Amino acid sequence: MTGYVIRRLVGMVPVVLGTTLLIFAAVYALPGDPIKALAGPGRVLSPSVEDALRERFHLDQPLWSQYGHYLGGLVRGDLGIDLQGQEVSALVARAWPYTLQLGLTAWAIMAVVGISLGTFAGMRQGGTVDWVVLTGTTVVVGVPYFVVAYVAQILLGVNLGWFPTSGVREGWPASYLLPAAVLALFGIPELVRLTRASIIENRYADYVDTAIAKGLPHRMIVVRHILRNSLVPVVSVLGLSLGYMVSGTVLIEGIFNIPGLGYVVFNGISQQNGPVVVGVCSLLVLVYLMINLLVDIVYGLLDPRISLAGRR
Amino acid sequence: MTGIPASSVRRTRPGQRRVAAALAAVSMVVVAACAGQSSATDGDQTFSVGIPTFFVQNLTPGSSGSSYVDYAIWSPLTRVDGQSGKLEMLVAESIESTDNVNWTVKLKSGWTFHDGSPVTAQSFADSWNATALGANALTGNASMAILAGYAAMNPPKGKPAAKELSGVKVVDDSTLTVTLAEPNALLPYILSATAFAPLPSGATKDLKKFGTHPIGNGPFKTSGWDTGAQDIKLERYDGYAGTKATAAEVDLHVYQQTGAIYTDFQAGTIDLALLDGADLSKAKKDTPEQVVDVQYPAVVYLSFPLYDSRFANPQLRTAISMAIDREAIVKSLLAGNAKTATGLAPPTLTGGGEAKCDGCAYDPQQAKAALQAAGGWNGPMTLYTYQDPTNEKVLQAIANQLRTNLGIEKVTFEAQPIAQLYEGFAGKSIKGPSLLYSGSPYPHIYAMADQMFSTGAPLNVTGYDSKSFAGSLARAASSKDPNSTTTFAKQAADQALADLPVAPLYWPLGGLVHSDKLSGVVPEVLGGARLSVVKAG
Numbered sequence: 001m002t003g004y005v006i007r008r009l010v011g012m013v014p015v016v017l018g019t020t021l022l023i024f025a026a027v028y029a030l031p032g033d034p035i036k037a038l039a040g041p042g043r044v045l046s047p048s049v050e051d052a053l054r055e056r057f058h059l060d061q062p063l064w065s066q067y068g069h070y071l072g073g074l075v076r077g078d079l080g081i082d083l084q085g086q087e088v089s090a091l092v093a094r095a096w097p098y099t100l101q102l103g104l105t106a107w108a109i110m111a112v113v114g115i116s117l118g119t120f121a122g123m124r125q126g127g128t129v130d131w132v133v134l135t136g137t138t139v140v141v142g143v144p145y146f147v148v149a150y151v152a153q154i155l156l157g158v159n160l161g162w163f164p165t166s167g168v169r170e171g172w173p174a175s176y177l178l179p180a181a182v183l184a185l186f187g188i189p190e191l192v193r194l195t196r197a198s199i200i201e202n203r204y205a206d207y208v209d210t211a212i213a214k215g216l217p218h219r220m221i222v223v224r225h226i227l228r229n230s231l232v233p234v235v236s237v238l239g240l241s242l243g244y245m246v247s248g249t250v251l252i253e254g255i256f257n258i259p260g261l262g263y264v265v266f267n268g269i270s271q272q273n274g275p276v277v278v279g280v281c282s283l284l285v286l287v288y289l290m291i292n293l294l295v296d297i298v299y300g301l302l303d304p305r306i307s308l309a310g311r312r
Numbered sequence: 313m314t315g316i317p318a319s320s321v322r323r324t325r326p327g328q329r330r331v332a333a334a335l336a337a338v339s340m341v342v343v344a345a346c347a348g349q350s351s352a353t354d355g356d357q358t359f360s361v362g363i364p365t366f367f368v369q370n371l372t373p374g375s376s377g378s379s380y381v382d383y384a385i386w387s388p389l390t391r392v393d394g395q396s397g398k399l400e401m402l403v404a405e406s407i408e409s410t411d412n413v414n415w416t417v418k419l420k421s422g423w424t425f426h427d428g429s430p431v432t433a434q435s436f437a438d439s440w441n442a443t444a445l446g447a448n449a450l451t452g453n454a455s456m457a458i459l460a461g462y463a464a465m466n467p468p469k470g471k472p473a474a475k476e477l478s479g480v481k482v483v484d485d486s487t488l489t490v491t492l493a494e495p496n497a498l499l500p501y502i503l504s505a506t507a508f509a510p511l512p513s514g515a516t517k518d519l520k521k522f523g524t525h526p527i528g529n530g531p532f533k534t535s536g537w538d539t540g541a542q543d544i545k546l547e548r549y550d551g552y553a554g555t556k557a558t559a560a561e562v563d564l565h566v567y568q569q570t571g572a573i574y575t576d577f578q579a580g581t582i583d584l585a586l587l588d589g590a591d592l593s594k595a596k597k598d599t600p601e602q603v604v605d606v607q608y609p610a611v612v613y614l615s616f617p618l619y620d621s622r623f624a625n626p627q628l629r630t631a632i633s634m635a636i637d638r639e640a641i642v643k644s645l646l647a648g649n650a651k652t653a654t655g656l657a658p659p660t661l662t663g664g665g666e667a668k669c670d671g672c673a674y675d676p677q678q679a680k681a682a683l684q685a686a687g688g689w690n691g692p693m694t695l696y697t698y699q700d701p702t703n704e705k706v707l708q709a710i711a712n713q714l715r716t717n718l719g720i721e722k723v724t725f726e727a728q729p730i731a732q733l734y735e736g737f738a739g740k741s742i743k744g745p746s747l748l749y750s751g752s753p754y755p756h757i758y759a760m761a762d763q764m765f766s767t768g769a770p771l772n773v774t775g776y777d778s779k780s781f782a783g784s785l786a787r788a789a790s791s792k793d794p795n796s797t798t799t800f801a802k803q804a805a806d807q808a809l810a811d812l813p814v815a816p817l818y819w820p821l822g823g824l825v826h827s828d829k830l831s832g833v834v835p836e837v838l839g840g841a842r843l844s845v846v847k848a849g
Contacts, residue, residue, distance in 0.1 A: 037731035039451055044734070044770035046454040048446025048466035056449065086539050094540050158578045165579040166572040167542055167565065257572040259540045267365075267568070 001300075005293065012289050019285045020074075020278055021067060027274045028063050034272035035059060038083060057083065057275075070278065080275035082268070088279040091264055099260030101172050102253070103246035105180035110187040110245070111238055117188070118195025118234075119227060125200050133196075137189035149182045149255045166257035179256040183249065187241045194237055198230035205229075232303050239295030243288040357848035359830055360563040361841070362573035362585040368537065368544060368566060370523035373509035374443030374450030378753070380586075380840030381564065384546055385528035386509035387554060389417065389436070390500050392755050394835040394842060397662055399500055402554060403431060403510070403529070405486075407503065412495035412790050417488040417503075423553040425512040426533035433488040435510035441476045442516045443507065450519070452507040454770065455753065458499075460491040495790040497797040501662075501754045504837070531557040531844035542566050546843075557844040558832065574825070583827040583848070586840050588820070589702060593647040595825040606822040606835045607660045609752040611653055611760065614710070614815040619740045619775040626812060627686035632745060633671040633815035634679035635717035641709055642818050646702070649823075653816035656760055656805045663757030663798040669809040672816055676717040683718050692722035697747035698730035706817075707747045737773035747817075748773065755837055758788055758801040765808045776813035 035053050039045045045053075054060045058069050073080050079088035121133040156178060157165035163178040164170050202208065203226055211221045250262035261280055268276030367379045376382040389404035401407070405418040423431040442448055444456040444465050456462050460479025465472045479491035492499065502508070510529060515522050525536030531554065532546035544564040548557040565582050567573050574591040576582050578598070586606065587595055595603050614633070616623045623629060638652040651658065655667030683689065695711055697703040704727050711723040728736070736742040750771055752759045763771045765781055781804050788800035809816070824841050826833045832847040 033731045033735060036734060037729070044454060045451060046446070046457065046466055047468060048472070049449050049451065049453040052446050052449045090538075091540065094538060153575055154578075158575060161579065165575045165581065166567075167576070167581070169543065169565075169581075254569045255572065257542070257567050257569065257576075259542055259568070263568050264540075 001297075005297075008293050008296075012286070015289065016282060016285060020070075020282045023278045023281045024067050024070065024274065025063065027269075027272060027277050028066070030272050034083060034274070037271060053083070057081075066274075070275065079279040082273050082276045083271060088275050091276065092261070092280060092283065095259060095261045095264045098168060098258050099246055099249055099253070099262065102176055102180055102183065102249055102258060102260060103242070105173065105176045106183035106187075107238075107242050107245045109180055110184035110191060110241065113184065114188045114191030115195050115227075115231075115234065118192040119199055119222065119230075121192065122196040122199025122203065122230075123222065123226075125196075125203075130196075133192060137192050140185055141189050145182075145186060145251060146255060148185060149179075149252060152178055152182055153255070166255075168258055175258075179252050179258060183245060183252050187245065191234065191237060191241070195230065195234050198233055199226055202226050202230050228302070232299065235298055235302060236295050239291050239298070243284075243291045246284070246287055357559040358561040358563065359559055359583040359827075359846060359848040360565055360581070361843070362565050362567055362576060362582040364570050364573075365566055365568050368524070368541075368564065369539070370451075371526040371528070372450060372515075372519055372523045373439050373506055373511060374448065374452045375523060376452065376506040376509070378506050378838045380836040380843060381546075382506040383530065383836055383840075384532040384557075384562070384843045385526055385530045385534065386506045387423075387528075387530045387552075388504055388506055388509045389419075390504040392501065392504045392837045394837040397660055397755060397837075399504070402504075404500075404503070407500045409499070412497045412499075412792070413492050415490040415492070415499055417490060419486040419488070420553065421486065423529060424551050425510075425529050426527050426549055426551075427512060428551065429512055430485075431510050431529050432485040433482045434485070435512060436488055436508070437477075437480045437482050438513065438516065439509060439511035440480055442511060442519065444477050445475065446472065448516075448519060455502075455505065455507045458492055458494070458496055458502065460493050462493060495786075497789055497791050497794070498754070498756055498758050501756050501759075505754055531555075532562060555844070558847050559843075562843055562846075577825060577827075580827070583830050584833065584841060584846065585825055586822055587825055588649055588822040590647075592649050592821075592823045592825075595823060599825065602826050602828060604824040604826070604833050604835065604841075606824055606839055607651075607658050608820045608822055608839050609658065609661055609755050609760075609837070610749060611656060611658065611819055612650070612706075612747065612749050612817050613653070614745045614817060615748055615774050616745055616813055616815075617737075617740070617742055617774060618813055620743050622689075622743075623745075625686045627682045628689070629812045629815070630671045631679045631683035631686060631718060632714065633812060634673060634675050634682065636710055636713055636815065636817065637674045638672075638817055639674065641706055645705055645709055646818070646820075648821075650818040650820045653818050656764075656809060656816055657752065657757040658819035661752060661755045661757050661760065663802045663805070664760075667802065667809060668806050669816065671809070671812045679717055680719075689718070689720050692724060693720055694744040695723065695725040695747065696733060696736075696742055696744055697725070697727050698733045699727045703727065703747050710747070734773070740775070742773075745815075746773070748814075749820075751838075756798075756801070757805055758785070758797070761785060761801060761805045761808060764814065765804075774813040776808070776811070778807060778811060781807045781811075 035050050036045065058066050070080060079092065081087050082091065117133050121130040124130050153165050156162050164175050168175045208221065208225055211225050249260060250266050253260050253262035254266060264276060265280050268280065363381060367381045371382060371385055373386060387402050389402060389407065391400050391402045393400060403419055403423050405420045407415060407417050409415040419433060425431060440456055440459065443450045443452055444462055446453060446466050459477050461474060461477040464474040465477065467473065481489045483489055512527050515527065524539060531549060531552050533549040534544060534546050537544045542565065544566065546562040546564065548560050573585045574587055574595065577585055616629050618624060642648065642650045642652050654672055655665060655669055657664030659665035695707050697707045707725045711725050714720050714723050750760060750764050762785060763769050765772060765776050766785065767777045767782065784800050784804035784807060788797045788804060791797040791800060822839060824833050824835065829849050830846055832845050834842050834845060836842045
């Protein structure tokens with residue numbers, strides 16, 4: 001097991017290096033001049049300031065050399081400074097907690113709602129509950145993200161006043177519930193359908209019949225036997241969607257004015273702020289990889305038949 | 313969704329706390345709410361303002377953009393009143409010159425920075441020198457170019473020959489002599505921008521930190537914030553030597569996307585915000601009595617690439633300009649949040665308002681005639697603008713009007729990132745009319761005319777180069793009395809409008825929406841609210 005984890009961690013190094021280079025090159029290839037854009041619309045920087053800024057950020061040098069400077073800094077644990085002179089590591093350190101709170105809240109909502117609905121629907125296959133859940137998830141899939149976000153904001157925030165409309169002023173959980181629910185809503189359909197299908201598959205398995213024959217209570221049969229065995233495919237989706245929840249917050253953070261990583265990336269891209277975009281994106285890649293590893297380990301715990309040592 | 317009456321907006325306020333209260337934040341929220349209500353006496357009023365992030369990105373004078381937050385923290389030598397457009401002395405006692413080149417600035421006594429240290433002539437010299445030094449990379453560097461010695465500090469190539477402006481000399485604590493690179497009668501106006509505010513001693517040691525931890529000399533002080541902060545508190549500075557602020561405290565709520573600002577206003581979270589576009593239209597419908605009009609000191613216009621021979625004929629430019637139905641664009645596309653431009657600068661600018669501009673009128677008949685006189689148009693025409701939803705909408709309408717009114721069959725349009733578009737102008741690769749915005753750095757028609765039409769000026773994207781225009785503008789700059797300065801500046805603008813290197817389209821409007829607990833909401837000179845006079849409760 002330990003050997004497996006170490007092998008996986010070492011394997012991450014080239015992946016992270018490759019992605020940073022790719023993202024770096026992509027930002028570099030964006031049209032327009034980031035330094036000129038710093039002045040703002042309808043304003044112009046003087047040449048001396050442009051030169052000073054170009055030199056400070058090595059923008060007067062070719063791509064490979066810029067990337068070299070960046071990697072050099074990275075090795076020293078320095079994520080660089082952004083075009084406004086802020087340290088990227090400080091920027092990320094400030095933004096992380098917000099995104100993490102939002103992502104984890106959304107993920108928890110998604111997991112609880114998704115698995116329960118899926119289980120209910122699966123156990124009552126063909127019934128009214130099943131039909132309502134299936135139709136509901138189809139509708140959710142069909143509505144664009146931001147529509148739900150704005151409607152929720154106006155309806156629940158402005159008109160009913162149940163939640164703050166935006167910002168993180170009231171802290172966790174009040175400020176995070178609404179955006180997290182909206183974010184969760186879009187992971188739920190997949191989870192519901194997967195859980196439902198998995199439950200249906202396992203419901204008629206021999207071991208369930210055995211459990212019923214033994215006279216176990218219904219609740220125990222569902223939770224201990226059917227659900228546990230149905231969770232293996234669900235866990236992989238849950239794991240990956242945790243990564244998605246943390247990284248897919250750009251739009252939601254914008255609408256609900258949450259100063260997290262999504263906001264940092266959004267600003268970074270619009271200002272062609274290379275160090276910021278590369279820094280944050282590499283971090284997100286790392287999170288994804290770690291979650292993937294975690295998922296594989298949890299697999300083994302849920303189903304002892306899956307051996308990690310065998311997956312060379 | 314839009315028709316929410318004012319009363320229901322207000323009523324939601326206590327309700328908003330419901331979830332928070334239910335979820336463990338009970339004590340804190342309740343205490344805070346009670347404290348806010350009970351102490352709302354005349355002496356300690358507070359109110360909250362929704363602002364976009366870039367307002368608080370960097371408050372160093374040399375990087376400030378004269379936003380209304382800048383004016384809350386900084387008090388420059390002069391100020392221009394947002395309503396009357398009149399120039400007043402602020403920190404300056406007098407600003408005088410006999411030749412418009414050599415100026416003597418006398419300071420009032422008693423002005424202090426928020427740390428208690430006095431504002432002296434040296435504070436202004438320090439600030440201007442710091443901004444003029446290219447290595448400091450302050451974005452307002454170019455505004456120091458009017459001062460003598462700027463060129464030596466900012467050579468086109470190589471190391472600067474000087475580290476300080478030769479044109480700025482401190483005579484004593486309260487006297488400063490200023491020499492300009494060229495005569496300019498409008499120096500007192502120019503000095504009203506926060507780019508020319510003073511710096512306390514020691515500020516230049518860490519300008520990066522100073523940008524978010526400013527020690528200013530304005531009506532409000534702050535203990536600073538981290539980039540990305542959403543809550544910034546401004547407190548009344550009781551040692552302020554000017555008219556002290558009415559409110560004891562102003563809470564700035566910072567938004568990354570301006571769309572959330574109006575939603576929060578509706579929910580009662582913020583008391584004041586500057587809106588435009590769809591949000592402003594909504595606000596005017598929901599709470600019309602709580603919206604104060606703001607005329608931006610700006611013009612939206614269509615520029616012609618004079619360097620492209622196809623646009624060299626003034627008749628063709630007239631044809632295009634007269635084929636555009638400005639009234640229809642303002643009414644139906646912009647929902648009335650603009651005024652049709654009948655001259656170069658909006659009426660709130662000194663010398664602005666209606667001017668002689670034959671090409672500014674909508675007349676499809678005359679437009680067609682002018683096109684014929686110019687010899688017609690062959691082939692496709694591409695229109696350009698920078699990426700902005702409103703601009704793209706307006707440009708599409710213009711393309712349609714040119715098709716209909718001039719019979720030009722193939723009119724396409726292209727929206728580019730703003731930096732790329734301006735690079736295109738510099739490289740003369742933009743081969744079509746472009747929809748652009750020009751904001752005046754100080755409220756005088758001279759500023760607008762100078763930046764758009766002077767040869768080599770930063771916003772002269774057309775390549776316009778007119779001796780007659782330059783002559784009038786130079787006469788305006790060297791006039792001894794303010795009225796003739798304005799007259800000559802208007803003359804220069806009239807010349808430019810006759811030559812029509814650009815077709816003015818409309819003057820954009822914004823609106824300050826405020827809760828019913830606020831009164832005394834008046835616009836600051838370059839848009840936004842004058843925070844120091846707002847009354848709460």
